[in-house]
Amino acid sequence: MHDSVFSFGEISPRLTEQEQYKRLIDDQAAKQSVPLAHLADRLVIGRPRLHKVIRKNLALKDDLRDRLFEALGIDCVRAKFCVAFLHDHTVYDDPDVFLVCEGLKGFYCEIISRRRGEIQVALRPPIIHEALGRAYELLLSHQERVMENDRALQA
Numbered sequence: 001m002h003d004s005v006f007s008f009g010e011i012s013p014r015l016t017e018q019e020q021y022k023r024l025i026d027d028q029a030a031k032q033s034v035p036l037a038h039l040a041d042r043l044v045i046g047r048p049r050l051h052k053v054i055r056k057n058l059a060l061k062d063d064l065r066d067r068l069f070e071a072l073g074i075d076c077v078r079a080k081f082c083v084a085f086l087h088d089h090t091v092y093d094d095p096d097v098f099l100v101c102e103g104l105k106g107f108y109c110e111i112i113s114r115r116r117g118e119i120q121v122a123l124r125p126p127i128i129h130e131a132l133g134r135a136y137e138l139l140l141s142h143q144e145r146v147m148e149n150d151r152a153l154q155a
Contacts, residue, residue: 017083021065022054024079024089028072031093043067077101099139103132 015023029039040050045064052058069076074092078101082092091097 014087015089018060020083020087020089021079022060024074024083024092025060025065025068025072026054027089028074028092032072034072039068039071042071075101077105 026036029036036050036054037047040047043050043064049058053060053064066076068074069079078092078097079089081101081104082089082097086097
């Protein structure tokens with residue numbers, strides 16, 4: 001295998017999806033000031049077990065991952081996008097990633113609607129692109145007002 005012409009310095013080994021999810025959970029717990037011990041108590045699992053899962057080599061099973069996501073309010077679609085597609089759990093809180101993932105969720109809902117027969121018209125790519133472009137323009141034009149309202153609600 002040849003090195004990429006864009007590679008500079010040492011290439012760090014890529015973390016597994018399992019490790020990425022563990023780090024995302026650990027990061028989000030820290031950002032929310034929720035110690036793993038309190039999280040374990042909330043989920044009614046042993047404190048040492050959760051510590052070994054998140055910070056050591058014990059496997060993070062899907063059902064536990066999903067329970068941890070729910071307890072911490074982690075969006076599973078955004079987490080999967082960051083880990084599986086971007087291979088970078090650290091971008092979970094990036095506003096651009098949030099926007100893309102919300103768009104993907106909307107797109108998925110449209111696919112489901114289409115499969116149920118609720119949408120009868122064949123949507124062509126230019127129509128979809130135009131609709132998305134208009135939606136993003138509208139969102140950006142009202143972004144400051146949304147941010148002001150958000151700040152007012154948090155105050």
